[in-house]
Amino acid sequence: MSMHQAVRTPADINMSGWYGLLPPPKAPEVLRGRHTADWVIVGAGFSGLAAARRLSQLVPGDRIVVIDAQRVGWGAAGRNSGFMIDLPHELGGENYGGSQDHDRKRIRMNRAAIEFSAAAADEYGLQRFFVRAGKFHGAATDHGLAVLREFENHLTGLDEPFERLDGQQLKTITGTDFFVGGTFTPGTVMAQPAGFIRGVAEGLSSRMQIFEKSAVISLQTGKLHTVKTAEGDIAAPRLILTVNGHLESFGFFNKRLLHVFTYASMTRPLSKSEQAALGGEPNWGLIPADPMGSTIRRIGDRIVVRNTFTYNPDMSTSEKQIAQIGAAHDRSFRARFPMLGEVPMEFRWGGHLCLSLNSAPAFGEVEERVFVAGCCNGLGTVQGTLYGMLAADLAAGADSSMLSDALDEPSPSKLYPRPVMAIGAPLRLWAMQRRAGREL
Numbered sequence: 001m002s003m004h005q006a007v008r009t010p011a012d013i014n015m016s017g018w019y020g021l022l023p024p025p026k027a028p029e030v031l032r033g034r035h036t037a038d039w040v041i042v043g044a045g046f047s048g049l050a051a052a053r054r055l056s057q058l059v060p061g062d063r064i065v066v067i068d069a070q071r072v073g074w075g076a077a078g079r080n081s082g083f084m085i086d087l088p089h090e091l092g093g094e095n096y097g098g099s100q101d102h103d104r105k106r107i108r109m110n111r112a113a114i115e116f117s118a119a120a121a122d123e124y125g126l127q128r129f130f131v132r133a134g135k136f137h138g139a140a141t142d143h144g145l146a147v148l149r150e151f152e153n154h155l156t157g158l159d160e161p162f163e164r165l166d167g168q169q170l171k172t173i174t175g176t177d178f179f180v181g182g183t184f185t186p187g188t189v190m191a192q193p194a195g196f197i198r199g200v201a202e203g204l205s206s207r208m209q210i211f212e213k214s215a216v217i218s219l220q221t222g223k224l225h226t227v228k229t230a231e232g233d234i235a236a237p238r239l240i241l242t243v244n245g246h247l248e249s250f251g252f253f254n255k256r257l258l259h260v261f262t263y264a265s266m267t268r269p270l271s272k273s274e275q276a277a278l279g280g281e282p283n284w285g286l287i288p289a290d291p292m293g294s295t296i297r298r299i300g301d302r303i304v305v306r307n308t309f310t311y312n313p314d315m316s317t318s319e320k321q322i323a324q325i326g327a328a329h330d331r332s333f334r335a336r337f338p339m340l341g342e343v344p345m346e347f348r349w350g351g352h353l354c355l356s357l358n359s360a361p362a363f364g365e366v367e368e369r370v371f372v373a374g375c376c377n378g379l380g381t382v383q384g385t386l387y388g389m390l391a392a393d394l395a396a397g398a399d400s401s402m403l404s405d406a407l408d409e410p411s412p413s414k415l416y417p418r419p420v421m422a423i424g425a426p427l428r429l430w431a432m433q434r435r436a437g438r439e440l
């Protein structure tokens with residue numbers, strides 16, 4: 001039995017464009033008074049909702065409660081670029097790949113998570129937010145091209161299909177001649193992340209209670225765990241924590257989680273004449289050859305640019321930081337789309353990524369009947385879903401080879417001492433982003 005006081009709770013600032021494109025949500029149900037349940041899940045992002053959906057399949061009669069500090073889709077789950085990637089996607093590496101054995105296992109697990117999400121999209125009528133479109137990688141330099149060729153060799157070794165594109169073919173798709181070549185891989189789903197995650201929560205709400213704007217301020221674990229918010233509490237024998245980097249705010253995985261923010265800007269709608277000047281196809285998503293470069297998406301009449309990583313150990317960013325990085329987005333946008341002149345950004349935002357030094361997730365049973373799934377190393381739409389599902393399997397006693405594989409994975413390794421991290425982490429990010437050069 002132990003007490004975990006939250007030393008901080010999430011408070012993401014600036015609405016993401018994805019959230020802003022949706023109709024306003026209905027009023028939230030806030031946790032008030034005393035409640036009991038069979039299961040409490042804290043965190044309603046990709047991990048939490050996957051755990052909730054999986055539990056509802058495994059133990060259909062049980063009372064499940066999900067609780068989030070913010071509106072569903074307001075946090076990182078609705079702030080990301082929406083690439084649900086089936087292939088290896090190692091942000092810390094130079095070309096996304098890892099060892100072949102590791103990557104084969106990763107692909108099998110990622111695909112299982114994508115199919116789990118696809119079933120939710122079908123069940124809840126969310127196909128417009130979940131499109132099996134594949135992803136492009138674009139190289140802006142000869143070095144980038146060499147990196148992509150290495151990536152293609154890796155895919156060949158894994159027996160995974162891809163298509164090689166030259167600069168002209170990429171221009172036909174994107175409208176810009178910024179890219180000298182690229183690679184298309186077919187297995188990625190392109191999501192409208194806030195639309196998808198809100199839709200899943202709405203779909204689940206007929207089977208369980210979902211409380212929003214109800215930050216959990218303490219957890220008392222024991223025979224019955226008690227989850228406390230400012231205005232209420234819930235007692236339940238089983239608890240699943242899917243709060244991503246905020247696991248550390250409750251004292252779990254101390255000094256093992258790396259809190260990084262990344263940022264995006266979305267244009268206002270392009271006029272018909274701007275779209276004609278741009279050319280290309282109306283919907284596509286492109287990942288940079290260098291993992292530290294700019295991700296670009298076109299969604300009909302808007303363009304979204306994501307780049308820049310910052311180290312934010314206090315798990316928050318500021319308006320000032322978002323505005324400064326917005327200037328970098330504008331530079332990247334203008335370099336790629338000079339034909340669009342000064343089209344302004346309508347939305348700018350940042351969001352919290354949780355990474356670990358060894359790219360391992362925070363997963364498992366951390367105390368008796370307290371399960372966690374988090375720290376998905378930049379691919380949380382897929383791996384959050386995966387570890388959320390598997391946390392539910394573990395908690396409900398469902399066995400599978402994937403669960404055994406997940407339990408065999410290492411835990412997040414220890415970070416360097418705080419003063420070393422304070423200097424070393426920003427420096428390393430700066431060096432990696434500098435290496436990206438024109439890909440940024």
Ligand SMILES: Cc1cc2nc3c(=O)[nH]c(=O)nc-3n(C[C@H](O)[C@H](O)[C@H](O)COP(=O)(O)OP(=O)(O)OC[C@H]3O[C@@H](n4cnc5c(N)ncnc54)[C@H](O)[C@@H]3O)c2cc1C
Nearest residue numbers: 043045046047069075077080081082083216351379380381
């Ligand atoms: C700009 C950007 C671009 C990205 N692009 C991609 C991409 O293209 N593809 C991809 O796979 N990933 C991407 N990511 C990463 C992805 O968004 C995350 O990995 C993913 O959201 C993690 O899912 P999660 O459910 O584990 O955590 P989260 O989405 O962070 O959800 C955790 C939830 O827990 C809640 N919570 C935390 N503490 C408490 C508390 N005390 N009480 C109650 N609730 C609490 C939070 O409010 C939050 O809603 C991107 C992220 C950003 C910011």
